Amino acid sequence: MTNFVDPTREQFGAFMKAPDNEPIHMLNLIKLRDEAAYPDGRKATGKDAYETYGKETGPIFERVGGEIAYSWDPIINLIGPTDEGWDIAFVAQYPNAAAFAEMVKDPDYQKAVVHRQAAVLTSRLVRMHPRDPGAGFG
Numbered sequence: 001m002t003n004f005v006d007p008t009r010e011q012f013g014a015f016m017k018a019p020d021n022e023p024i025h026m027l028n029l030i031k032l033r034d035e036a037a038y039p040d041g042r043k044a045t046g047k048d049a050y051e052t053y054g055k056e057t058g059p060i061f062e063r064v065g066g067e068i069a070y071s072w073d074p075i076i077n078l079i080g081p082t083d084e085g086w087d088i089a090f091v092a093q094y095p096n097a098a099a100f101a102e103m104v105k106d107p108d109y110q111k112a113v114v115h116r117q118a119a120v121l122t123s124r125l126v127r128m129h130p131r132d133p134g135a136g137f138g
Helices: 009-017 046-063 097-105 107-119
Strands: 024-032 067-072 088-094 120-128
Touching: 024 046, 024 097, 046 097, 046 107, 046 120, 088 097, 097 107, 107 120
Parallel strands: none
Antiparallel strands: 024 088, 024 120, 067 088
């Protein structure tokens, strides 16, 4: 399994170049480490480290207008790599991409993201444009 925790500069640049005049949804798929991998060696489970990340960044997320649109407990991959299971799955909604960028550039967020980096073994973060429910598959 390839580990993906943070975006590359190129990925973030492409994210910011996409249209920014409407709400966006961010699909989050998270696989946690059993034991967090803090650079300073402190001990915590991946779950505890991710919960700390959520507590410390939650007020920033809310301040920029973010909210959790959907949240699930993943159970099993029906299609896809069998070694790519997820512990956490949710969709975060933001008023626009600028709000997401404001959050990740916030100095307090930058301090707290160490918990996410320590907690996450791999993840997927997909920017999506919301459609009307019932719009079909296409």
